[in-house]
Amino acid sequence: MVRRPVYVLNGTNLNMLGRREPHLYGGTTLAQIKDRVEALASELGITLEFRQTNHEGVMIDWIQEAFERDAAVIINPAGFSFDCIPILDALKLIRPPLVEVHITNIHARGEQYQHSLVSLIATGVIAGLGASGYLLALRHIAEILDEPAPA
Structure with a gap:
């Protein structure tokens, strides 16, 4: 069986994980997360693209690339979550599944962190479980990619 590829896209400041506010984000680096995700993808037989950017236009280009490849997407939009309509519009191109991930529980943080625009269109949201x-x-x-297509 040939599965759709999966893009794991990471937004602003996530390149600083392990050093940035470790009391919130822990000591795990993005490189360590990438290694773990790539190992699991290999085990599951999934072709994976794992990327991080601090630039809105780059993120949009990657989302459009994922669309062109009919990829599923896992996105930790980080700071792009809360006010970036162009990224939201690009994500609307993605055929589900589209899973939003946040290392912290954004709903338990300050008001400015509680309302992710991406959550409006994501098929699922995982928040507050750290790197896992x-x-x-x-x-x-x-699991979703393994489900038989409806007749």
């Missing part, structure tokens, strides 16, 4: 949220999202997508 990425692995849960990938397992979920693998």
Whole structure:
């Protein structure tokens, strides 16, 4: 069986994980998360693209690339979550599944962090489970991709 590829897209400041506010985000780096996600993807037989950017236009280009490849998407939009309509519009191109991941529980944080625009269109949201949220999202997508197509 040939599965759709999966893009794991990471937004602003996630390149600083492990050093940025470790009391909130923990000590795990994005490189460590990438290694774990790539290992699981290999185990599940999934072709994976794992990327991070601090630039809105780059993120939009990657989302459009994922669309062109008919990829499922896991996105931690980080700061793009709360006010980036162009990224929201690009994500509307993605055929489900589209899973939003946040390392922290954004609903337990300050008001400015509680209303993700991406959540409006995501097929699922994982928040507050730390780096393991990425692995849960990938397992979920693998299950969906394995489901037989409706007749």
